[in-house]
Amino acid sequence: MLEVRFHGRGGQGAVLASELLAHAAFLDGKWPQSFPFFGVERRGAPVTAYVRIDDRPIALRTSITVPDVVVVLETGLLRTVPVTDGLREGGLLLVNSALPPELIEVPIPVRTATVDATGIARARGLGSPTMPIVNTAMLGALARATGVVSLDAVRGSIVHVPAKPRENREAAADGFAAVRSGEGRHLPVARRAERAPPLPEGPIAAVPSSTLVTSSWRTLRPVIRLEKCTRCNFCWKYCPDDAIELDPSGFPVIREAHCKGCGICAAECPPKTIEMVLDAGARGGWGVR
Amino acid sequence: MGRQVISGNAAQAHAARLARVQVVSAYPITPQTTIVETIADFVASGELPAQYVKVESEHSALQCVLSASALGARTYTATSSQGLLLMHEVLHWAAGMRAPIVMGVVNRAVAPPWSLGSDHADTMSQRDTGWIQFYAESNQEVLDTVLLAYRLAEDPAVRLPAMVAEDAFYLSHTFEPVEIPSAGEVDRFLPPRDARAVLVPGRGLRLGSFTGPVEYVQFRRQVADAMERVPAVLRNVEREFEEITHRHHGGPLSTYRTDDADTVLVTMGTATTTARGVVDQLRAEGHRVGLAKLRVFRPFPAEELRALADSVGRMGVLDRSFTFGEHGAAATEVRGALYGAPRRPSVSSYLGGLGGRDITPGLVRKVYRSLESGGSELPTWVDLLPEEAPAHG
Numbered sequence: 118m119l120e121v122r123f124h125g126r127g128g129q130g131a132v133l134a135s136e137l138l139a140h141a142a143f144l145d146g147k148w149p150q151s152f153p154f155f156g157v158e159r160r161g162a163p164v165t166a167y168v169r170i171d172d173r174p175i176a177l178r179t180s181i182t183v184p185d186v187v188v189v190l191e192t193g194l195l196r197t198v199p200v201t202d203g204l205r206e207g208g209l210l211l212v213n214s215a216l217p218p219e220l221i222e223v224p225i226p227v228r229t230a231t232v233d234a235t236g237i238a239r240a241r242g243l244g245s246p247t248m249p250i251v252n253t254a255m256l257g258a259l260a261r262a263t264g265v266v267s268l269d270a271v272r273g274s275i276v277h278v279p280a281k282p283r284e285n286r287e288a289a290a291d292g293f294a295a296v297r298s299g300e301g302r303h304l305p306v307a308r309r310a311e312r313a314p315p316l317p318e319g320p321i322a323a324v325p326s327s328t329l330v331t332s333s334w335r336t337l338r339p340v341i342r343l344e345k346c347t348r349c350n351f352c353w354k355y356c357p358d359d360a361i362e363l364d365p366s367g368f369p370v371i372r373e374a375h376c377k378g379c380g381i382c383a384a385e386c387p388p389k390t391i392e393m394v395l396d397a398g399a400r401g402g403w404g405v406r
Numbered sequence: 407m408g409r410q411v412i413s414g415n416a417a418q419a420h421a422a423r424l425a426r427v428q429v430v431s432a433y434p435i436t437p438q439t440t441i442v443e444t445i446a447d448f449v450a451s452g453e454l455p456a457q458y459v460k461v462e463s464e465h466s467a468l469q470c471v472l473s474a475s476a477l478g479a480r481t482y483t484a485t486s487s488q489g490l491l492l493m494h495e496v497l498h499w500a501a502g503m504r505a506p507i508v509m510g511v512v513n514r515a516v517a518p519p520w521s522l523g524s525d526h527a528d529t530m531s532q533r534d535t536g537w538i539q540f541y542a543e544s545n546q547e548v549l550d551t552v553l554l555a556y557r558l559a560e561d562p563a564v565r566l567p568a569m570v571a572e573d574a575f576y577l578s579h580t581f582e583p584v585e586i587p588s589a590g591e592v593d594r595f596l597p598p599r600d601a602r603a604v605l606v607p608g609r610g611l612r613l614g615s616f617t618g619p620v621e622y623v624q625f626r627r628q629v630a631d632a633m634e635r636v637p638a639v640l641r642n643v644e645r646e647f648e649e650i651t652h653r654h655h656g657g658p659l660s661t662y663r664t665d666d667a668d669t670v671l672v673t674m675g676t677a678t679t680t681a682r683g684v685v686d687q688l689r690a691e692g693h694r695v696g697l698a699k700l701r702v703f704r705p706f707p708a709e710e711l712r713a714l715a716d717s718v719g720r721m722g723v724l725d726r727s728f729t730f731g732e733h734g735a736a737a738t739e740v741r742g743a744l745y746g747a748p749r750r751p752s753v754s755s756y757l758g759g760l761g762g763r764d765i766t767p768g769l770v771r772k773v774y775r776s777l778e779s780g781g782s783e784l785p786t787w788v789d790l791l792p793e794e795a796p797a798h799g
C-alpha cells in the first residue's frame with residue numbers, strides 16, 4: 118500500500134487533487150481511497166487531503182500519519198505546517214516551486230522534487246492570476262516523480278475536473294515534463310511529545326477573533342472612500358467577523374490583517390462608498406516566493 | 407453503472423436516485439451538503455423526477471418530507487450534527503406517525519466547541535425517537551443500506567422511519583470504488599411504495615391528533631411492536647438483496663473471526679475497518695481476538711449479542727461518542743442486553759475518536775491489550791492526552 122498526503126490551501130484544489138489521484142489509480146486498475154481533512158472550509162485556510170492506493174480493498178480508515186509521499190501545493194506551507202511529519206524513510210517530498218530541490222528547506226533529510234506548477238497553471242490559464250489552480254500540474258509531476266500512477270491515468274481522471282479539461286490535461290503533461298528531483302536542504306528542527314494544550318474551563322478563546330491573521334483567505338479587499346461616508350456604521354454592524362473598527366470620530370477603519378474579503382460591507386453600505394478591489398500580491402501571491 | 411470511484415455522500419445520493427424517491431427536502435450542513443447537492447443535480451438533469459423542496463431549516467425539511475410521506479410519497483432527507491438536533495421534535499413525530507422516511511445522517515460532533523469531525527453523539531442522542539438506526543462502514547454499505555432501509559421501513563409489518571449513518575469525512579468525503587447497481591436490479595428489489603393507510607386529499611382524515619391516556623398507551627405499544635418486528639423483516643430483505651446483488655453486509659451484528667475468540671471488541675462505523683486489520687495482525691501473533699460490528703443500533707441486536715457472549719470471555723465496546731451515563735452509549739446497551747444472559751463475559755467501555763480524532767491501528771491495539779489484561783470497570787478515554795499545565799479560565 119502507498120500513502121500520499123497533500124498539503125494546500127482552500128481554493129488551490131488540494132482536495133480535488135486527492136480525488137483525481139484516486140480516479141487515476143482506479144483507471145490503472147488499483148484500489149484507491151481518498152479523503153480530505155477539513156479544518157476551516159475557507160479560501161486560503163490550510164487543507165490536508167489523503168490518498169491510499171493498494172491492489173486490494175484497504176483495511177484502514179484513518180488520516181495518513183506516515184506517508185510515503187507528501188505533496189505541497191504552496192511553498193509558504195513549508196514554514197507554517199509540519200508537512201514532513203511522519204514521512205517514511207525513502208519517501209518523497211514534492212513541492213510546487215520554481216526553485217531547484219536543493220534550495221527547498223526541509224526539517225528531515227528527504228528526497229525532494231520540485232515543479233513550477235504555479236507557472237504552468239498561469240500559462241495554461243487555470244484559476245485566476247492571484248490564485249492559480251495548480252493541482253493537475255502537480256499530479257503530472259507526481260506521476261513522473263513516483264510512478265504510482267501513469268500520466269495516461271492522470272489525464273484520464275481529468276474528466277472529473279469541473280472546468281477546462283483540455284488545459285488541465287496539458288498542465289498535467291507540463292508538470293510531468295518539468296519536475297526535477299534531488300535532495301532538499303536539511304535544516305533540523307526539534308520535535309516535542311504530543312500533549313494537549315492547557316485549556317480553560319469551557320471552550321472560551323483567550324483572544325478576540327479580530328486578532329487572528331485571516332487576511333490570507335481573501336482575494337478581494339474593501340477600500341472605503343471616506344469623502345462619501347455618512348458614518349452610519351452599517352459596515353461595522355454587518356461585518357460578520359469584527360474586521361471593522363470605528364475611529365474616535367466614528368469613521369470606519371478596516372482591520373486589514375483580519376478582513377477576509379467577503380464584501381458584505383460593500384453590499385450594505387447605503388451610499389455605496391466601499392469598493393472591493395483585487396488584492397493582488399498582498400502577501401507575495403500564491404505558491405511563489 | 408458498474409463500479410465507480412465515488413464518495414459516501416454520492417453513495418447516499420445514488421441510492422436515493424435508484425430508490426426513485428418522489429419528494430426530497432433538506433437543508434445544507436457540512437459535511438452533509440454534497441449529498442443534497444448531488445440529488446439536486448439529479449433532479450435538475452431529469453435523472454430523478456422528484457420534487458425537491460427548499461426550506462429554511464432542518465426542522466422544516468423533516469416536516470416537509472413527513473407531510474409528503476403521510477400522503478404516500480417515498481421521501482428522502484439528509485442532515486448532520488446540529489441539523490439533526492434541530493429535527494429532534496419532528497423525529498418523534500415521524501416515528502409516531504409511522505412514516506417510512508429514509509434519512510442519511512453524516513455523523514459529526516455536536517458543538518460546543520464547534521467541530522466538523524466524526525463523532526456519533528448526534529445520532530446517539532436520537533436513539534430513543536423511534537427511528538431504525540443503521541451505521542455503515544464503507545461507501546458500498548452506505549449505498550446498499552439506504553436501499554435496504556426503504557424496503558424495511560416501508561414493509562407493512564414495520565412502517566417506521568430509518569436513518570442511515572456514515573462517519574463524517576471517513577466516509578462522507580472519502581472516494582473509493584463502489585458497485586452502483588442498475589435501475590433494473592433496484593426496481594426488482596424495491597417496487598414502488600405500498601401507500602395504504604395514509605392521508606388522502608379530500609378525505610377527512612387526521613393523523614397524530616389528540617388522544618386520551620388509554621389510546622396513547624396502545625399507540626406507543628404499536629410502535630414498540632413494529633420495532634420488534636424489524637429483525638425478522640430485515641433478515642428477509644437482506645436475503646432478497648443478496649440474491650439480486652450478491653452482496654450481504656452481515657445482519658444487525660456483523661461478526662469477524664469470533665468463532666474461537668476469547669476477546670471480542672464491539673465497534674460501529676468506520677472504526678470497524680481499522681479494527682478488522684488489527685484483528686488480522688493480532689491473530690497472526692497468536693491472540694484469540696474477534697470483532698463484532700453494531701450495524702444496527704435500533705432496534706438493538708440483543709439476541710445476537712447474547713448468542714455471541716455465550717462463547718466469549720471478555721468483551722469491549724468502543725464508543726465514538728460521549729454520553730452522560732455510567733458507560734458509553736453502546737456499552738450501556740451491551741451490558742443491559744447481557745445482564746440476563748446465561749453466560750456473561752466482562753464488558754469494558756472505551757471512548758475514542760471523538761470530534762474526528764483518528765481511531766488508529768495503534769489505538770485499537772491498545773484497547774485489545776487493555777481487554778486482554780482484564781479490562782476495566784469504568785469507561786476508559788483511550789485517546790485523551792496529558793495536559794501541558796493547569797490553565798485558569
Ligand code: SF4
Pocket residue numbers: 338339355356357358359360361371375376377378379380381382383
Ligand atoms: S469585506 Fe467582509 S470581512 Fe472584510 S471588512 Fe468587509 S464585511 Fe468585514
Ligand code: SF4
Pocket residue numbers: 341345346347348349350351352353369385386387388389390391
Ligand atoms: S456603511 Fe458606508 S457610509 Fe456607513 S459608515 Fe460604513 S462606509 Fe460609511
